[in-house]
Amino acid sequence: MKSVLELERLRKTFGGLVAVNTLSFAVEEGEILGFIGPNGAGKTTVFNLIMGSFKPDSGRIIFKGRDITGWRTYRVVNCGIARVFQLSRFLRHKTVFENIEISTIQNRIFARENRQARERKILQAAELVGLGEDLWKLPGALPHASLRRLEIAKAIATDPELLLLDEPFAGLSAAEVEEVSGVIGKFRESGRTVVLVDHNMRGVMRLVDRVVVICFGEKLAEGTPAEVAANPQVQEAYLAGGGVNDA
Amino acid sequence: MSYLRHGKYLFYAGLVVLLVLSPSLLMRVNAPHWISVLTQANFLAVFAMSWDILSGYTGQISFGHAFFIGAAGYTSALLNFHLKLPLWLSIPAGVIAAVLMGLFVAVPALRLRGPYFSLMTLILPIVAMKFVLIFSNFTGGELGQFGLTPLSRARGFLAHQRVNYFYSLGLMLLTAVVLLLIARSKVGKVFEAIRENEEAVEAAGINTAKYKILSFIISSLIAGLGGALYVHYWESLIPSTILTLTLSVQLIVAAVAGGMGTISGPLVGAYLLVGGQEWFKELAALSPSLGFLEKWNVLIFLVILILLIFFARRGLLPALYSLWARVCPPARRAK
Numbered sequence: 239m240k241s242v243l244e245l246e247r248l249r250k251t252f253g254g255l256v257a258v259n260t261l262s263f264a265v266e267e268g269e270i271l272g273f274i275g276p277n278g279a280g281k282t283t284v285f286n287l288i289m290g291s292f293k294p295d296s297g298r299i300i301f302k303g304r305d306i307t308g309w310r311t312y313r314v315v316n317c318g319i320a321r322v323f324q325l326s327r328f329l330r331h332k333t334v335f336e337n338i339e340i341s342t343i344q345n346r347i348f349a350r351e352n353r354q355a356r357e358r359k360i361l362q363a364a365e366l367v368g369l370g371e372d373l374w375k376l377p378g379a380l381p382h383a384s385l386r387r388l389e390i391a392k393a394i395a396t397d398p399e400l401l402l403l404d405e406p407f408a409g410l411s412a413a414e415v416e417e418v419s420g421v422i423g424k425f426r427e428s429g430r431t432v433v434l435v436d437h438n439m440r441g442v443m444r445l446v447d448r449v450v451v452i453c454f455g456e457k458l459a460e461g462t463p464a465e466v467a468a469n470p471q472v473q474e475a476y477l478a479g480g481g482v483n484d485a
Numbered sequence: 486m487s488y489l490r491h492g493k494y495l496f497y498a499g500l501v502v503l504l505v506l507s508p509s510l511l512m513r514v515n516a517p518h519w520i521s522v523l524t525q526a527n528f529l530a531v532f533a534m535s536w537d538i539l540s541g542y543t544g545q546i547s548f549g550h551a552f553f554i555g556a557a558g559y560t561s562a563l564l565n566f567h568l569k570l571p572l573w574l575s576i577p578a579g580v581i582a583a584v585l586m587g588l589f590v591a592v593p594a595l596r597l598r599g600p601y602f603s604l605m606t607l608i609l610p611i612v613a614m615k616f617v618l619i620f621s622n623f624t625g626g627e628l629g630q631f632g633l634t635p636l637s638r639a640r641g642f643l644a645h646q647r648v649n650y651f652y653s654l655g656l657m658l659l660t661a662v663v664l665l666l667i668a669r670s671k672v673g674k675v676f677e678a679i680r681e682n683e684e685a686v687e688a689a690g691i692n693t694a695k696y697k698i699l700s701f702i703i704s705s706l707i708a709g710l711g712g713a714l715y716v717h718y719w720e721s722l723i724p725s726t727i728l729t730l731t732l733s734v735q736l737i738v739a740a741v742a743g744g745m746g747t748i749s750g751p752l753v754g755a756y757l758l759v760g761g762q763e764w765f766k767e768l769a770a771l772s773p774s775l776g777f778l779e780k781w782n783v784l785i786f787l788v789i790l791i792l793l794i795f796f797a798r799r800g801l802l803p804a805l806y807s808l809w810a811r812v813c814p815p816a817r818r819a820k
Contacts, residue, residue, distance in 0.1 A: 289688070315690035327685040329678055340678045341689040343671045347699060351671060396690050 240267045242400055242431050243288070243319075248297035250280075250287055250455075257283040259455040260297070265400065270422065270432040272446035272463070274439055276475060280455040281435045282324065285402050289321050290314050301400070312345060320398035324405045326385045328377040334388055335373040338363055341395035363395040367421050383414040390421055400431045407441050419445050439476070443467070451475070504654055508647045519763070520646045524718070526759035527653035531660045531711035532732070533739040533751035538664050539704035540737075541745035542673060543697060544680030545594060549606040550708055550736055552590070555613055555728035557583035557709030559624065562722035566630045567623070575634075576713040583709020584702055591701035595694050607733075614728055629723040636717045649718055656714060657752070660707055664748045667703065676700055677746070742790050744800025753802055762786065 241264040250258040258280045265271050275281050286292045288299055293308040300306070306314055315321075328337050341363075342356045364370050367387040377385060386406060393401055403422065407415045422445060426432055436442045443449075449466040451458040453475040459466050466472055504523075511519045532554060540546045561579030564570040570578070590609065594602050617624045624630070637648035667673055675696050678686045687693050716722050726732070735758070736751075743754025762782055769779035778785075797804035 310692070311684075311687040312690050312692045315688060321688060323688070327682050327688070329681040329685070331681065332678075336674070340674065340686060340691070343675060343689070343691060345691050345695075347672065347695070392685075392689065 241265065242267045242302060243433075244298075244300040245284070245288075246298040246300065248284070248287060248299065249295045250283055250292060251295055257455050258287065258294070261452065261455065261457055262297075263450045263457060263460060265431060265433055266448070268426065268429060268431055269447045270426055270434060270445060272439075272442045272449040273433050273435045273452070274442065274449055274466075275437065275452040275458070277437050279437075279452050281437075281452065282404060283455075284452075285321060285404055285435065288314070288319065288402065315396055315398075316345060318397075318399040319402065320393035320396045320400075321402040322386075322389045322393045322404060322406060324408060326377075326389050328385065328388060328392075330376070330378060333374050333376060334364065334369055334380070334391075335360060337377060337388060338391050338395050341392045359395055359397075363391040366394060366424060367391040368417070383410055383417065386410065386414075386418060387421065390418070390425075394425060398430065400433065401425060403432065403434045405436055406434065407436065415441060439467070501658065504658075508650055512643070517643055517646070520643075520650050522759060522763045523756075524646070524650045524653045526756045527650075527657040528711055528715050528718070529736060529739055529759055530657050530752045530755035531653075532708060532736040533743070533755045534660050534664050534748055535704050535707035535711065536736050537740050537745055537748055537751045538667065538676070538707070539700050541740060541747070541751070542668065542676035542680060543700045545697065545700070546603045547606040547704075547733075548603050548737070549608070549610040549730075549733050550704075551728050551730070551733040552606070552610040552613055553583045553586055553705040553708035554712035554715070554732065555610060555724070556586040557712035558716040558722065558727040559617070561713040562630060562633050562716040563624065565633050565717070566722070572634050572636070572717060576710075576717070579713030580706060580709040583705045583712065587701040587705025587709075588698070590705075591698045594701070595697060610728055610730065610733060614724060617724055617728065625722060627724060629721055631721040633717055633720050633722060635720045636714060652714065653718065656711065660711075661748065661752055664703075664707070668748050672696070672699065680746070738786070738790055742793055742801055744802035744804075747800070747802055750800045750802040754800070757801070758786065 243265040244262075245264070246262050248258055248261045249256070261280075261284065273281055273284070283292070287294050288306075290306075290309045290311045290313070298305055298307050301314075301317060301319060304317065306317060309317075329340070338360045339356070342359050344351070361370070361373075364373055367390050369384060369387055369391055372380060372384060377388060380388065390403070390406070406418055406422070410418060422432055422434070434442055434446060443463040446463060448461065449463050450460045451466055451469075451472050458475055459469045459472050461469075507523060508520050511517055532550065535553075536547060536550045557579035559579075560582035561572075561575040564575040564578055565572065590606065593605065597605060618626055621627070635645075636652050637645050639645045639648045668676075675686060675691055678689075679693050679696060683693050686696075712727055715727060719726060736755075739754035739758045740751035741754070742757065743752065744750025765778045765782045765785070768775050769777070769782070793801065
């Protein structure tokens, strides 16, 4: 298997706090990787480093052989990584269609726009996440689970090869978790790669192929879900949260 | 409901025809001074629309748009006055100066958010005014310079007024069409999205800094074009007409009252503001019992604006549109 994304000895501090400490791991092409750790372990910081929201103090981020360390967000997105935020960031006065549309607009100001291709892309993304019926609604009229789907649709509409999902199941009911899991599975079936952040291990274990566990910004364990769940260090790290299986 | 859409365009075409014919109509009803009132309204509409594409669309509220207007006005006027440059050279030079000032403001604006940006724009025209006073030998200081090349070469006062009116109308219509096209293009969509959530736009793969700079360029270019023509319309360079807080506030009032983020709103707002104030003046002159209007004129407009902000925050035009939509609901969008 080929690595799509490689993090090499990534380090980031905020003042005296070491948020990410010499963290290295690779994401393989076509896999769903669970990126897991207790609250405050540095998962979102790692996403922020990849997406260029922060610059790392040291270390490199390699995407498909290109060093993208410290690139601005829009460049990272245009080279094929999209992120789904933990909190929904939608345009309140725009319809679902228009919200997804922004993701299909090219960065070049004078680029020739193919309206039909763009509309097709918007509809595809909406269908994939199951928002096909809600295209003309305002986000305010959608239930919470549909807003999560809208976020995923927006990310997918940028045509990413790698999708970073930050706690996609937060605040969802069991049935809704099933639905969103289905969406993520469908996306992977199209041959693309997913990294999934969650502090809740049980929710993601069935969905992911492999797991990387971090704690206090350092890698604690890596392996299949079963291996990681059996790891005593991981269990210890999760003790405060009530153990791996109850977390 | 295609006839309704066509109806809308017919309505706009009718308005344009009315504006083109209004000098003749005003002469006929014996109110020729309204020609110059409408000319002023056209200029204010240009300024308000140029503000709207920056502040209304991208949400970067500028409190000192007179800075761009003044930069162009001063450049064109001084080149024309001191070097005797013809208008076809001095006006483009003024526009270039305004765009350069737009870029000059855009760079720090990328780092300043919200109130800090607005504060900076508030101070800039004051700084510019200080420069005007320091170099008053050259700029004419507070009194300004007189005897600039006029826009209109027509002989006779009324003919002169008419030609000026058509210049201003042409500029206003061109501005409206260009800005409406931009606002409805993908650029306009990106501007609006930046206003609502800049991070989301960046996460969609769009360089927000580039688009914000573009909004400054468009806005300062149009404000500059208006400013450069404005001084030659007055045939004089008077700081109190192009570089004051009053102008900056007036164009914001027009834009906000009409409906910011719509382009057509600021246009309507400018006409209502300039036309309304003139109308009040005339009412005041009509009978002694209405004389109080002369003094209350500006106050009444400001109170109306405050009420509008309270009850129809999006402005007059959007409020009317939603009222219209409630009275006769449109057919559901097919799709």
